Amino acid sequence: MKPEDIEKLNQASVKEFLAETHLARLGTANPKTAQPHVTPVWFDWDGECVYISAFISTRKAKEVGRNLRISVLIDIAEKDGPTRAVLFEGKAELLDDPAQVAPLARRIYAKYVGAEGIKAKDVSSWIVDPENRIIKLAPEHVYIWGW
Numbered sequence: 001m002k003p004e005d006i007e008k009l010n011q012a013s014v015k016e017f018l019a020e021t022h023l024a025r026l027g028t029a030n031p032k033t034a035q036p037h038v039t040p041v042w043f044d045w046d047g048e049c050v051y052i053s054a055f056i057s058t059r060k061a062k063e064v065g066r067n068l069r070i071s072v073l074i075d076i077a078e079k080d081g082p083t084r085a086v087l088f089e090g091k092a093e094l095l096d097d098p099a100q101v102a103p104l105a106r107r108i109y110a111k112y113v114g115a116e117g118i119k120a121k122d123v124s125s126w127i128v129d130p131e132n133r134i135i136k137l138a139p140e141h142v143y144i145w146g147w
Contacts, residue, residue: 005142009047009086013147017084018045018074021112026052026135027071028063037063043072044108050088052135053105053126061094064135068092072137084146088139095134102127104134 001009008014024043029036039060044051050072054061064070068091075085095101105127109118117123126132 001139001142005139008144008147009142011147014086014144015047017076018086022074022076024050024052025073025075026054026060027073028060029067029069030063031067041072042108042112043074044104044111048138050137050139051104051108052137053101053108054133054135055129055131056096056133057131061133061135064092064094068094070135070137072139082146085144087143088137088141089143090137090140093136093138095136098128098130101132101134105132 009018023040025038026041027036027038037059041052041054041060052072054064056062056065070090070092072088073085074087075083077083095104106118109123109127113120113123118127
C-alpha cells in the first residue's frame with residue numbers, strides 16, 4: 001500500500017467504518033472467460049489485511065483459487081448522508097491450514113453474530129468445517145470516498 005493509503009485508512013472514521021458490520025462485496029473473475037462475479041460476504045479488517053471466510057465448494061473460493069486478483073468493496077449509502085466506501089484491490093492468498101482458518105473464521109463470524117451467536121450449532125460448525133477457507137487480501141490499492 002502507498003503511504004497515502006495507509007494514512008487514509010488510519011483516519012478514526014474509516015477505522016470505525018471498517019469495524020462495523022457492513023456487508024462487503026467480493027469481486028472475482030473467472031480466469032478462462034474473464035466473467036466478473038460479485039457476491040456479498042462477511043469480512044474482517046485488522047488494519048493491514050481483509051479476511052473473508054469462504055467454503056472451497058463455492059464459486060467465489062474456486063475463482064480465487066484459480067485467479068488471485070480480487071476486489072473487496074465495503075460501502076453504505078445513508079438516507080440523509082453521503083455514500084461512504086472503501087475499495088481494496090490486489091492479489092489474495094487462500095488460507096487452508098485449519099490452525100489459521102479457525103481463529104480467523106471465529107473472528108469474522110463473531111463480528112456479525114456476536115460472541116453468543118458463534119456458539120450456535122450451525123455457526124460453530126462452519127468454523128471447523130474442512131471446506132472452510134480464508135481469503136486474505138493485503139491490499140495493493142485502496143480507494144476511499146465519502147469522508
